[in-house]
Amino acid sequence: MFALQVDESTDIGGMAQLLVFVRYIHNVKIVNQFFCCKELKETTTGNDIFSTLSEYLKSVGLTWQSCVGICTDGAPAMIGSIKGFVSLVKREKSSVITTHCFLHREALVAKTISNDLKSVLEKVVKMVNFIKSRPLRSRLLTKLCEELESKHLNLLHTEARWLSRGKILSRVCELKEEMLTFFTLEQQEEFCDLLADETWCAKLSYLADIFELLNKVNAKMPGKSENGLSSTDKIKALKDKLQLWGGKVKEGNLDMFSHFALAANSGEIIPIISEHLAVREKQLQHYFPDICIENYDWIRNPFVASISTQYQLTLMEEEQLVELRHDRDLNLLHMQLPTDEFWVQIKTKYPHVAKKALVMLIQFSTSYQCELGFSTLANIKTNKRERLKTFEEVVRVFLSTIQPNVKRIFQSHQAHTSH
Known part of the structure; x- marks a missing residue:
């Protein structure tokens, strides 16, 4: 599963740039990573954003069915009820959770x-x-x-x-x-x-x-x-x-x-x-309408929070939560690990209830990383580099935290021999 943080802005050359960050589970942690930066050639409607991002998802072997959350700045092109980007995504997967950036709302x-x-x-x-x-x-x-x-x-x-x-x-x-x-x-x-x-x-x-x-x-x-x-x-x-x-x-x-x-x-x-x-x-x-945050206390501490029908758990999820509550080894493990790492650790043993918890923990609450990304974008694309061709690659180098596999890169290239 993965969640997206999506925002759109205009660069110094007047071109619309779509910036996307992704949050997903890697090894035993939930991580944030730069996903893509795509130029919107003409209009910046919700359909344009959806089409551009759908095409990129397909190119990297992902589908909207794996997406569990989308965070946007609340602009009409993003959240329009008919042709907004979020509405088009919900046609592909109705259960996706959408969030209006907390910072923009504040x-x-x-x-x-x-x-x-x-x-x-x-x-x-x-x-x-x-x-x-x-x-x-x-x-x-x-x-x-x-x-x-x-x-x-x-x-x-x-x-x-x-x-x-x-x-x-x-x-x-x-x-x-x-x-x-x-x-x-x-x-x-x-x-x-x-x-x-x-x-x-x-x-x-x-x-x-x-x-x-x-x-x-x-x-x-x-x-x-x-x-x-x-x-x-x-x-x-x-x-x-x-x-x-x-x-x-x-x-x-x-x-x-x-x-x-x-x-x-x-x-x-x-x-x-x-x-x-x-x-x-x-x-x-x-x-910020009232959110019954107490209904999610079981995610923060499944060993203390009481089970309630307000949690909207299925019978299978409730059964696994009951088993989890009486697992003393996991109780001790919970004291040692951050909440997200704990649920990732037990997702094999208790897959249903762990997935329910991780869907909530993987959500973005702000579009802050996109805001920082646009600041980086402004520093890269200046008046003298307005027509930079490898723009997305340069942005990726600046924003991505993934360490490049230099050995593998070298193996895929042939050295120039002397003539």
């Missing part, structure tokens, strides 16, 4: 902010763009920060899109005094008025704090061993935290917001913060 939640806070975010972006638009301005700000012995010397940029807002807001919040001096020298009255406004700065401080807290959650989800179960745990924890923070704010406790707790006139925007946290909690519930 990013959609992050966009839900009130007009008051949205205007602050837009002004910060405008300030940063003004400074970054010319190298001279960036150098002048750096020089000013050095003279003022600031903690940071400049604004920063991050390639991970879901981390950008939090990092930029935190840096602007920490450099607002230096930026006020800089904009005064540049005669930017609009920016000066904003940075001198204590209420506006209080809103900025809150945005810096809330995005920083969300970034901590996002940074924990892109791990290579991350699956739907572990990612769901983190989202459920975030839901409870938002509810907790909302209650603490109403009580006047602002300890969780480090920047905002130090801001002047912070009391004036408490109602805005309470509303924002409530709306964010509601949106999180919308994009």
Whole structure:
């Protein structure tokens, strides 16, 4: 069995590139690996993606019947109900599990902010763009920060899109005094008025704090061993935290917001913060409907979790789970191995229940590897290498972690003898 992580983007030459990663069982572990990078010649519809990937699967001896999961970014071409890529795959295998990337869904939640806070975010972006638009301005700000012995010397940029807002807001919040001096020298009255406004700065401080807290959650989800179960745990924890923070704010406790707790006139925007946290909690519930994660506790620990009809196990699977629970040797083995390795180890002895568990563990929960892959792709295909012919091979060398069998490669080639 295997699961796929699929995403599509446009390179510097304007060509659409389909990037795919695969997760499968190798020896005793579940591993992630680069699968393919295919150019979509014309349109980028769901049918184009499906046809391209189906052709590649056939060329490597695989079929959709072995696919148990697909993770996408949730774009219409991917999840369209009629002609979307996922819908076409489900016609081939209806039981395939589809996942909308957790990071993309959380990013959609992050966009839900009130007009008051949205205007602050837009002004910060405008300030940063003004400074970054010319190298001279960036150098002048750096020089000013050095003279003022600031903690940071400049604004920063991050390639991970879901981390950008939090990092930029935190840096602007920490450099607002230096930026006020800089904009005064540049005669930017609009920016000066904003940075001198204590209420506006209080809103900025809150945005810096809330995005920083969300970034901590996002940074924990892109791990290579991350699956739907572990990612769901983190989202459920975030839901409870938002509810907790909302209650603490109403009580006047602002300890969780480090920047905002130090801001002047912070009391004036408490109602805005309470509303924002409530709306964010509601949106999180919308994009992440309740998943009865407890129904999968038997996967994490089959020796402790009680058997329930909610697990939706067949009679054969339940019987094997009962036998497994009373196998003392495997109980001791379970304490020594990671969850995925444990189920791979016993899939021969208990094939039915092990397969049920592995189908869940092999799922991708994010399209993070594709995002990193596109960053690599941008570094490979530049203006001077826009027409690179062996593009997929170069990408494979960069992204694949498989060690090449040099001896076998040499045996398949004939050395040039001297004439």
